[in-house]
Amino acid sequence: MVLGAWAFVLVPPGCGDDGHGTDAVEEDGATEADGEEILDDAAVPEGEDTAAPDDAAVDEGGGETGPENDCGNGVDDDGDGDTDCADVDCGGVVCRAAATACDTAEVCTAGSCPADELAAAGTICRAAADACDAEEVCDGTSADCPADQVKIAGAPCRTAVDGCDAEEACDGTSLVCPADGIAPAGTVCRLAADACDAEEVCDGASRACPADAPAAAGTVCRAATESCDAQEVCDGTSMTCPEDAALPAGTLCRAAAGVCDAAESCDGASLLCPPDGRAALGSSCRAAAGVCDQEEQCDGLAVDCPADAFQPAGTECRTAADVCDVVEQCTGTSPACPTDRYAPSSTICRPAADLCDAPENCSGVLPSCGADLYRPAGTTCRPAAGGCDTVAESCTGTSAACPTDVSGCPSTQYCNGTTCVAKKALGTACGSSIECTSGYCVDGYCCDTSCVGPCVTCNLSTARRGTCTNRPAGSDPENGCGAYNCAAGGLCATSCSGTCSTACKDAYFCSGTTCVADRATGATCTDACACTSGFCADGYCCDSSCSGPCVACNLSGHYGHCTNRTAGTDPENGCGYYVCNASGACYTNCSGTCSTSCEAGAYCASGTCVADAVNGTACSNACQCASGYCVDGYCCESACAGDCRTCALSTATRGRCALRPSGTDPENDCDTYTCDGLGHCYTSCPCAAGQCCAPFCAPEAYCSGGGNHCWSDLSAGSPCWDGCMCTSGACGAPLFGCMP
Known part of the structure; x- marks a missing residue:
């Protein structure tokens, strides 16, 4: 068939590609919109009717005439022997109109009408009628447009134009967007941009967000994260929080939990409180309440003072003030020294010094011995021996010595009991002074003087026999000096200096300036010479030398007895990076990272205790870190607790607690x-x-x-x-x- 100078294609409503259900297709100047043909003037031949195709003349059969009818009516309209799409004049002309919104119109192609097809999935088939009306699209399987729907509840339908202008959303039932409203009072309209920037909120009346303002002075902008971290507050003018700072040096960060616990204070530089420490080993924690009470000392481990203990029974607590005073000893059950007592009256306090000296007894009520008394005059002190000794000697009542033995022998001789014999020379063995030409028989030898006193002798050596000689200082073989030894000059020492003074006899030590008896096991000491055992360890008279870092003589309840330290301790730091085991020796190896064989400040690495790592070192457990914190795989300066903080933000900041960036x-x-x-x-x-x-x-x-x-x-x-x-x-x- 023959068409005019123009041709056009009809496209069903909603099947275009502008997204609004109004597609347009142009051909030879013809435009169809919304299913209607619109012809421009240039497309209408001169003298032709410009009426739209919908107004075309009706053929004799009562049907419409037009290309789309001619090319699909099964009739050879132009008499050329071809019908519909087989006619060359029908090429590109609609041969099957769209039946519904999601059906497409087919056009003649290659001499035939293609199979009936549906609009592609996603093709708009019904445009939105209002802000909350959802536009419907074809699903690619049905020729019908889906039922008309509204947008889901919450779908935005009007964007906020200012900070406190509420964004409206569909309610899921109406096609119309709700009326434009203002955000409720208290709605955040401007987030804080920094720690001291205040968050602004809407007032419920204005669409504008209030002016940006800083947080009020005193607002906490950085809380303290550690014991020595200062809390920072805003100053009311700046949006920025002051720099993180530590508390001043000397600020108490950990109070003492007991008398043997040391209180820790901040150093002014670190945010961390120093490690919890104890009072020094041996520091006094309870003074002696009496001479028989022991001073308790901290053991370097426990926070509490050891249990109160007394000096062991038998410890001298009051020396004898005089010969009739009794030495008092501690009972072991009381801090006080027993009441001062005196020797009973039956006690001889001064033996007879010679034949005419009377022995004195204590009074029982005084510390001193009474006046020295002699035997009454006329008391026979040497009976006549017989033979050549025919005269008995009697005391004079004024001297302790018996008068010289008188015999019938000449002055150069003495009576040996039966016969007068010559007197002996100096250095000759004798039994009595009458045997010696000198008149003195001392230490079994005829002596040149009376040689009286514990620190002189006439028998110091073979060469010195017969000559009165001073005993060496520091000796007292006759025990005539009491607690003291002889001093130079042949006299007893009467004072001392230095704990282990040679002026004091064995079994005595110097206390102040006085020699006193050595102390019993368990008594306090400063030197082994003050102890009966000969051992002073850890400040106590001990039953052995008790040497080594894992044994001690001052453990509570075991004073004076060498005892193994508790396993896992090493208060003297004698085991290096290790601690003591239960056998009184140091561990020498370890197992497991946080091994109890390693001291505080060390951890186990490949069976060996090594020093804890510094901040920034890779770790898997807090016990590996000197700081005590393993955070995000690295030893960290703090616990770095709280959201949005890390100790591994970057290689440069490893070990320091840093804030995570915004949006991460x-x-x-x-x-x-x-x-x-x-x-x-x-x-x-x-x-x-x-x-x-x-x-x-x-x-x-x-x-x-x-x-x-x-x-x-x-x-x-x-x-x-x-x-x-x-x-x-x-x-x-x-x-x-x-x-x-």
Whole structure:
């Protein structure tokens, strides 16, 4: 058939590609819009009727005439022997009109009418009639347009134009967007940009967000994270928090928990309180309440003072003031020395010094011996021996000595009992002074003088026999000096200096300037010479030398007895990086990172205790770190507690607690939110246009206008209006559901 000078193609409504259900196709100047043919003047031959095809004349059979009818009516309209699409004049002309909104019109192609096809999935078939009306699209399987639907509840329909202008959302029932409103009072309209920037909120009346202002002076902007970390507060003028600072040096950060616990104070530089320490080993924690009470000392481990203990029974607590005074000894059950007592009256306090000296007894009520008395005059002190000795000697009553033995022998001789014999020369053995020409028989030898006293002798050596000679200083073989030894000059020492003074006899030591008896095991001491055992260890008279870092003589309840230290301790630091075992020796190997064989400040590495690592060193356990903190795989300066903090932010900052940048949260501290860059999690999100997710919401969350909240992403098929709402990241049709 023959067409005019123009031709056109009809396209059903809603099947175009401008997204609004109004597609247009032009051919030879003909344009069809919304299913109607519109012809421009240039496309109408001169003299032709310009009426639209809908107004075309009706043929004799009552049907319309036109190319689309001629090419699909099964009639050879131009008489050339060809019908419909087989006619060359029908090429490109509609041969099957669209039956419904999602059916496409087919045009003659290659001499035939193609098979009936549907509009592609996603083709708009019904445009949105209002802001909350959802435009419907073909599904590619049905010729019908889906039922008219409204947008899901919560879908944005009017964007906020100012900080406190509320963003309106569809209610899920109406085609119309709700009336433009103002955000409720208290709604956050400007997040804090820094620690001392105040968060602004809407007043419920104005659409504008209040002017940006700093936080009030005194607002805490950085809480103290450690015992020696100072809390920083805003100054009311700056948006920035003051620099992190430590508490002043000397600030108490850990009070003493007991008399043997040391209180710790900040050093003014570190945020950490120094490690918990104890009072020094041996420091006094309880003074002696009496001469028989022991001073208790800290053991360097426990926080409490050891149990109160007394000096052992038998410890001398009061020396004898005189010959009739008794030495008092501690009972072992009381801190006080027993009441001062005196020797009974039966005690001889001064033996007879010679034949005419009377022995004196103590009075029982005084510390001193009474006056020296002699035997009464006339008391026979030497009877006549007989033979050549015919005269008996009697005491004079004024001298302790018996008068010289008188015999019938000449002055150069003495009576040996039966015969007068010659007197003996100096240095000759004798039994009595009458035997000696000198008249003195001392220490068994005829002596040149009376040689009286414990520190002189006439028998010091073979060469000195017969000559009165001073005994060497520091000796007293006759025990005539009491607690003292002889001094130079042949006299007894009467004072001393230095604990182990040679002026004191064995079994005595110098206390102040006086020689006193050695102390019993368990008594306090400063030198072994003060102890009966001969051992002074850890400040106590001990039953052995008790040497080594893992044994001690001052453990509570075991004073004076060498005892193994508790396993796992080493108060004297004698084991290096190790501690004591239960056998009184140092460990020499270890197992497990945090081994109890290693001292505090050390950990076990490959069976050996080594020093704890410095901050910034890779770690797997806090016991590996000198700071006591292993955070994010590195030894850290602090516990770095709280959300949005890390000790491994970068290679340069390893070991220092740093704030995570805004918009990040690799450890999911913030759940559906992210870190704000100030050490906290965001708690709300401004749901402005295009602000669906970052930096406020986590990657697996989205921001909803209903309360400015970040919600977890939705699963496939859930209603959506933006891909960031979906776990798949894609929001598709129909009904705006999340794609798989």
